[in-house]
Amino acid sequence: RILQYLVPVKLLQGKMPSQALLHKYGLREYEGLVQALRRGNLRIFNRCLEDYQGAFIRQGTYLILEKLKILAYRNLVKRIYLVQGSEKVNLGSVEKALAWLEEPIDMDEIECIMANLIYKGYIKGYISHQKKFLVVSKKDPFPTDAIIMKS
Known part of the structure; x- marks a missing residue:
């Protein structure tokens, strides 16, 4: 129990x-x-x-x-990053993946989620708003030690 x-x-x-x-x-x-x-x-x-x-x-x-949903977003972005094989994660790819997963979200909300992931330390990087990319760090872009949820 x-x-x-x-x-x-x-x-x-x-x-x-x-x-x-x-x-x-x-x-x-x-x-x-x-x-x-x-x-x-x-x-x-x-x-x-x-x-x-x-x-x-x-x-x-x-x-x-x-509250765990944010970790699902993080791990989805990580998978996209691994498939794309580049430090530049196309936010259009994130949008398409979310639509395929029956979680249709507009680009503004995707950018907001990415900003929260960066702020909380789940992803190291920054958002290129004009180019619609998430640019992740070359060194440890998805730190596992940052996953301890902060309330």
């Missing part, structure tokens, strides 16, 4: 439990959520939150889990 509360706290710290651990202790409601966070898949993330909303609200963990 304590794992119902420990898992969300550890997720906020960027520590992902294994699927085996979740399965062993019957925490199936977290399996899809963890997988979605790892992959940056906002469609699955939103679906898991919606499917288990009642259970998460009863446990008192829903609002904590909702």
Whole structure:
């Protein structure tokens, strides 16, 4: 029972439990959520939150889990960065990926999300507003030590 509360706290710290651990202790409601966070898949993330909303609200963990969405954005941008193989992440690619993931967001909101990721230290870089690029640092652009969520 304590794992119902420990898992969300550890997720906020960027520590992902294994699927085996979740399965062993019957925490199936977290399996899809963890997988979605790892992959940056906002469609699955939103679906898991919606499917288990009642259970998460009863446990008192829903609002904590909702805060994890920013990590899903971070990991999506990281995947795009790895695919593009360049320090310049085209925000148009982010927009297309989000639309494909059923999370259609306009460019202004995407820039706002990127600004928040930079501000919180989840991404090292800057936004080129005119060129619609996120330019990430050549050294450690997605620091893992910055993932500990700041309230």
